[in-house]
Every structure is written in C-alpha cells, then in structure tokens.
Amino acid sequence: MKSFILFLSLLTLQCLRATSRTCHVDDETGLLEFKRGITHDPSGILASWKPGTDCCTWAGITCLYNDRVTAVWVQGQPDKPDGFLSGTISPSLAKLRSLDGLYLTDLRNITGQFPVWLYGLSNLTYVYLQNVPLSGRLPTDIGKLGAQLRYFFLQRNRFTGPIPGSISEIAGLREFSLAGNFITGKLPIGIRSLKNLTLLWLQDNQLSKPIPEVFSSLKLRYLNLSGNKFSGKIPNSISSLSSTLAYLELAHNSLSGQIPSFLGNFQKLDTLDLSHNNLTGPVPKTFSNLTKIFNLDLSHNSLSDPFPAMNVRGIESLDLSYNNFHLGKIPNWVTLSPIIYSLKLVKCGIKINLTNWKPKEAYFYDFIDLSENQISGSPIPLLNRTDYLISFRAAGNRVSFDLGKLSIVGTMKDLELSRNSIFGGVPSSVSGLQSLDLSRNRLCGRLPATKFPASSFVGNNCLCGSPLLPCK
Ligand SMILES: *[C@@H]1O[C@H](CO)[C@@H](O)[C@H](O)[C@H]1NC(C)=O
Ligand SMILES: *[C@@H]1O[C@H](CO)[C@@H](O)[C@H](O)[C@H]1NC(C)=O
Ligand SMILES: *[C@@H]1O[C@H](CO)[C@@H](O)[C@H](O)[C@H]1NC(C)=O
Ligand SMILES: *[C@@H]1O[C@H](CO)[C@@H](O)[C@H](O)[C@H]1NC(C)=O
Ligand SMILES: *[C@@H]1O[C@H](CO)[C@@H](O)[C@H](O)[C@H]1NC(C)=O
Ligand SMILES: *[C@@H]1O[C@H](CO)[C@@H](O)[C@H](O)[C@H]1NC(C)=O
Ligand SMILES: *[C@@H]1O[C@H](CO)[C@@H](O)[C@H](O)[C@H]1NC(C)=O
Numbered sequence: 148m149k150s151f152i153l154f155l156s157l158l159t160l161q162c163l164r165a166t167s168r169t170c171h172v173d174d175e176t177g178l179l180e181f182k183r184g185i186t187h188d189p190s191g192i193l194a195s196w197k198p199g200t201d202c203c204t205w206a207g208i209t210c211l212y213n214d215r216v217t218a219v220w221v222q223g224q225p226d227k228p229d230g231f232l233s234g235t236i237s238p239s240l241a242k243l244r245s246l247d248g249l250y251l252t253d254l255r256n257i258t259g260q261f262p263v264w265l266y267g268l269s270n271l272t273y274v275y276l277q278n279v280p281l282s283g284r285l286p287t288d289i290g291k292l293g294a295q296l297r298y299f300f301l302q303r304n305r306f307t308g309p310i311p312g313s314i315s316e317i318a319g320l321r322e323f324s325l326a327g328n329f330i331t332g333k334l335p336i337g338i339r340s341l342k343n344l345t346l347l348w349l350q351d352n353q354l355s356k357p358i359p360e361v362f363s364s365l366k367l368r369y370l371n372l373s374g375n376k377f378s379g380k381i382p383n384s385i386s387s388l389s390s391t392l393a394y395l396e397l398a399h400n401s402l403s404g405q406i407p408s409f410l411g412n413f414q415k416l417d418t419l420d421l422s423h424n425n426l427t428g429p430v431p432k433t434f435s436n437l438t439k440i441f442n443l444d445l446s447h448n449s450l451s452d453p454f455p456a457m458n459v460r461g462i463e464s465l466d467l468s469y470n471n472f473h474l475g476k477i478p479n480w481v482t483l484s485p486i487i488y489s490l491k492l493v494k495c496g497i498k499i500n501l502t503n504w505k506p507k508e509a510y511f512y513d514f515i516d517l518s519e520n521q522i523s524g525s526p527i528p529l530l531n532r533t534d535y536l537i538s539f540r541a542a543g544n545r546v547s548f549d550l551g552k553l554s555i556v557g558t559m560k561d562l563e564l565s566r567n568s569i570f571g572g573v574p575s576s577v578s579g580l581q582s583l584d585l586s587r588n589r590l591c592g593r594l595p596a597t598k599f600p601a602s603s604f605v606g607n608n609c610l611c612g613s614p615l616l617p618c619k
C-alpha cells in the first residue's frame with residue numbers, strides 16, 4: 148500500500164514536470180542579456196526577469212513547443228512618466244530560435260538601429276517595434292526577414308532614408324506600417340508584388356513624387372498615405388481596390404487634378420480623407436453611390452460645384468470646408484443623418500436661417516463649424532438639442548440672437564461667434580469654456596470674470612469691465 152502511494156506521488160510529480168515548461172537555456176541567456184542592455188527601468192517592467200527562475204513565467208514571455216520562447220512582449224506605459232526603458236536592444240534576442248512574435252512598444256528611451264539580427268529567425272511572423280524609438284536608415288536587405296513575416300509595424304520611430312526595395316521579398320506580408328518616421332524618397336514599385344497586403348500605413352513621413360501605380364493586383368483594406376509630400380494625381384490603379392478598400396486617407400499631401408470618379412464605386416468605403424491637397428474640379432457624380440461612407444473629409448482643396456446628391460444614410464463626420472462650394476443649404480443627407488457627430492462646412496456658401504434648421508438627430512453632435520457663410524437666425528434651438536457638444540463655431544455670418552438666453556452645456560469647451568450680430572450681455576457660464584471669441588458683435592454690458600483676453604470681446608457696442616475698459 149505504502150509503495151503504491153509512493154508510486155502515485157512519483158507519477159504526479161512526473162506529470163507536473165512534463166506539463167510545466169522550464170525555459171530553454173539559450174532563451175534564458177538571450178533574455179537576460181537583453182535585460183543587461185537596459186540601463187534604466189524605473190517602473191520595474193523587467194523586474195520578474197531573474198536568473199535561475201523559469202523564464203516562461205517572466206512578465207511578457209510566452210513559451211510554446213515545450214521549452215522554447217515564442218513571444219516577447221515588453222511594453223512601456225505611455226501614460227505613466229516612469230513607464231519607459233532606457234538603453235539598447237541586445238542582439239542576444241537572436242538566441243530565441245523559436246520566436247514568432249516580438250512586441251516592443253512605447254519604450255520611449257531606447258536607442259539603436261533596425262535589429263538586423265532578426266533575419267535568421269525562421270518562424271518570425273509578428274514584429275511590432277513601435278515608439279521604441281529606433282533610428283537610422285532601414286537596411287537595404289530588409290527582405291531577409293523572410294516570406295513568413297506577416298505583420299510588420301515600425302510606427303513612431305525615427306527611421307530615415309527610403310523604404311528599401313527588398314521589402315517586396317517579404318512576400319507573405321499582410322500588414323505593414325512605417326507611420327510616423329522620417330522616411331523619404333518614393334513609394335517603392337515592389338509594393339505591387341505584396342499580393343496578401345491588406346494594410347499599408349505610411350502616414351506622417353516625407354515620401355514624395357507621384358504615388359506610383361502599384362495597386363493593380365493588391366487587395367488592400369486600409370491605405371493611409373496622409374501627411375507626406377506626394378504630388379501628382381491620385382493613381383488610376385487605386386480603382387482595382389474597389390471591392391476591398393474601407394479606409395483611404397491621402398490627406399496633407401500636394402496631390403492635384405480631379406477626384407477620380409471610380410472612387411464612387413468603392414462599396415466598402417467607410418472613410419475617405421483627401422483634405423489639405425490641391426484637388427480641383429467638381430466632386431464626381433458617382434459619389435451618390437457611396438451609401439456606406441461614414442467619414443468624408445474633402446476640406447482645404449479647390450473643389451467646385453455642383454456637389455452631388457449623396458445617398459448615404461448615416462454620415463458620422465463630414466468636412467467640406469475651404470473649397471469653392473456654394474451649397475446654399477445644409478444638404479438633406481446631413482440633416483437626416485441619425486448618427487452625425489461632427490459637421491464642418493466653413494466657407495461653403497450656406498445661406499440658411501439657423502433658427503429653422505432642424506437636424507433629425509442632434510444628440511450625438513460634438514463639433515459644429517459653420518463659419519464664414521451667410522447664415523442668419525439663432526443657434527439657440529439647435530444648441531438646446533445637443534447634450535454633448537464640445538465646439539460650436541459660426542464666426543463670420545449674420546447670426547443674430549440674445550447671447551444672455553444661451554444655455555451652455557457642461558461639455559462645451561469652445562465657442563466662436565465673432566463677426567456676427569449677436570446682442571445682449573455675456574453670461575457668466577462662458578467662464579467654464581477653454582476658448583471663446585465673441586469679438587465684433589453688438590454685445591453690451593458688464594463682462595463676467597473670465598480668463599479670456601480682450602481680443603475675445605473687442606469690437607462690440609458697449610461691453611465693459613476687465614479685460615476691457617472699466618464700466619462707467
Ligand atoms: C534616456 O536615456 C539616456 C541615455 O541612455 C539618458 O541619459 C536619459 O537620462 C534617459 N532619459 C530618461 C528620461 O531617463
Ligand atoms: C516553427 O514553428 C513550427 C510550428 O508551426 C514548429 O514545429 C517548429 O519547431 C518551429 N521552429 C522552430 C525553430 O522553433
Ligand atoms: C497569401 O495568403 C494565402 C491565403 O492565406 C496563402 O495561401 C498564401 O500562401 C499567401 N502568400 C504568401 C506569399 O505568403
Ligand atoms: C491616417 O493618418 C492620419 C494622419 O496621421 C491619422 O490622423 C489617421 O487617424 C490615420 N487613419 C487611420 C485609420 O489610422
Ligand atoms: C497648390 O496650387 C497652387 C497654385 O495652383 C500653388 O501655389 C500651391 O503651392 C499648391 N499647393 C500645394 C500644397 O501644392
Ligand atoms: C451607381 O451604381 C450603379 C450600379 O453599379 C450604376 O448603375 C450607376 O450608374 C451608379 N451611379 C452613378 C451616379 O455613378
Ligand atoms: C429666422 O427664422 C425665425 C423663425 O422663423 C424668424 O423669426 C426670424 O425672423 C428669421 N430671421 C431672419 C433673419 O430671417
């Protein structure tokens with residue numbers, strides 16, 4: 148009987164040993180050398196990485212295939228002042244032969260270049276090196292990372308120089324981001340052979356020259372090239388993405404020419420941002436077919452009338468400001484949207500009486516900017532229906548109402564009504580705002596105590612008190 152119990156406990160011990168994984172010695176060495184490269188870890192991100200303990204139990208380490216480390220997650224805490232690491236990334240991580248994912252994000256104070264020692268790791272599928280921040284040029288032989296790499300994110304580092312052409316050798320790439328670096332040069336033509344690519348984020352770099360015709364055989368869902376120096380026309384080959392593309396963002400470039408009419412046939416398009424370019428001509432009639440678009444930003448171009456009648460049911464955010472539009476009124480597809488939260492129609496030739504504008508749903512509104520139009524009437528009925536408005540702007544119109552009767556919702560931060568015909572006194576409730584411009588109206592009376600400068604109030608009939616002249 149005794150021996151049977153002994154046998155049983157031996158058996159359980161054996162089982163325990165087989166299921167609990169102890170880290171492979173190479174992996175432990177590689178990780179401890181990585182830790183030695185870190186000179187400063189004020190919040191103890193790597194505190195559990197201790198020699199002689201099982202590295203599979205350390206914070207951020209995953210082991211599969213028995214004793215081998217397959218994933219390393221080291222994440223700073225961007226919202227905590229001491230949630231960062233200083234030092235360098237040791238090439239010793241190359242000892243982790245079974246690594247399939249390396250996730251180093253928001254470390255904030257790491258120096259070094261692109262880790263070329265990743266090249267030999269034959270199972271490497273996920274590489275997330277975000278806000279580490281690494282610097283220097285990307286190596287020309289970056290294609291040696293291998294065709295097994297699928298997700299490659301290098302956002303918010305300080306990489307310079309061009310995107311190496313050998314990127315095309317990473318044939319299995321699905322998602323690739325270099326957003327927020329200092330990348331220069333052209334978009335490499337080799338991108339066109341990345342047939343499995345669904346996400347390409349290159350926003351906020353310094354890429355230039357026309358966008359090449361690389362999209363013909365791709366199936367992208369997300370394309371973001373905003374915030375670069377691209378010039379020339381929107382390339383025709385983007386038309387091949389009509390059945391897949393959901394996000395197209397080309398804002399803040401120097402693109403010129405007309406908006407291509409094929410964009411109206413993109414059935415899945417959710418977000419289209421072409422703002423801050425040099426696009427001309429009318430918006431294509433085909434846009435009436437964009438029934439599922441939620442976010443449309445065409446602001447800061449030189450687009451002209453007529454604006455097509457859209458058939459979208461629920462626009463969420465719309466910005467058509469600073470073009471050559473003469474819309475006359477706020478379009479019905481805007482007024483009828485049940486989910487709209489942001490409307491910006493600055494300088495759009497709108498001539499309505501605001502008292503009578505009755506949007507179907509005003510509840511979700513956060514931002515309304517109707518500045519530089521010929522709008523008359525009062526915003527009070529509208530503002531009385533918005534519970535969460537953050538910003539209301541209608542500067543440079545013919546708005547006329549008694550400001551003393553306006554109740555300002557608690558969420559409101561920004562109120563801009565300069566250059567109108569607003570009368571009455573300034574209510575003390577404006578003191579809770581972060582920015583205010585009531586200059587050049589017909590306001591009168593003693594100002595309440597606020598933090599705003601005189602420029603918020605100048606050019607009125609008879610306002611007085613600090614920061615203007617004392618009342619008589
Ligand atoms: C960042 O690292 C450098 C060099 O390693 C060091 O001099 C500096 O103090 C670090 N910054 C912070 C905020 O710790
Ligand atoms: C790579 O992953 C496969 C399973 O997908 C595994 O069988 C193989 O051992 C791994 N290679 C290495 C070097 O660990
Ligand atoms: C592309 O994806 C398909 C489907 O997932 C896969 O069969 C194919 O091997 C991938 N191509 C490359 C080059 O990895
Ligand atoms: C695209 O890039 C712009 C510019 O940085 C950014 O504001 C926007 O959120 C990005 N879009 C997506 C879907 O990430
Ligand atoms: C847009 O075009 C105008 C003239 O057509 C030019 O002066 C301006 O520099 C261009 N802007 C950009 C951002 O390319
Ligand atoms: C909208 O799409 C339909 C079906 O694809 C097409 O017949 C129609 O011409 C399109 N309308 C416009 C204005 O392009
Ligand atoms: C705007 O409409 C209101 C309500 O119908 C009306 O009282 C007011 O006179 C109108 N204002 C102008 C400038 O037409």
Ligand SMILES: *[C@@H]1O[C@H](CO)[C@@H](O)[C@H](O)[C@H]1NC(C)=O
Nearest residue numbers: 527528530531532552553554
């Ligand atoms: C705001 O709406 C409430 C009820 O919805 C109403 O009682 C009130 O008079 C309105 N205020 C103004 C200034 O229109």
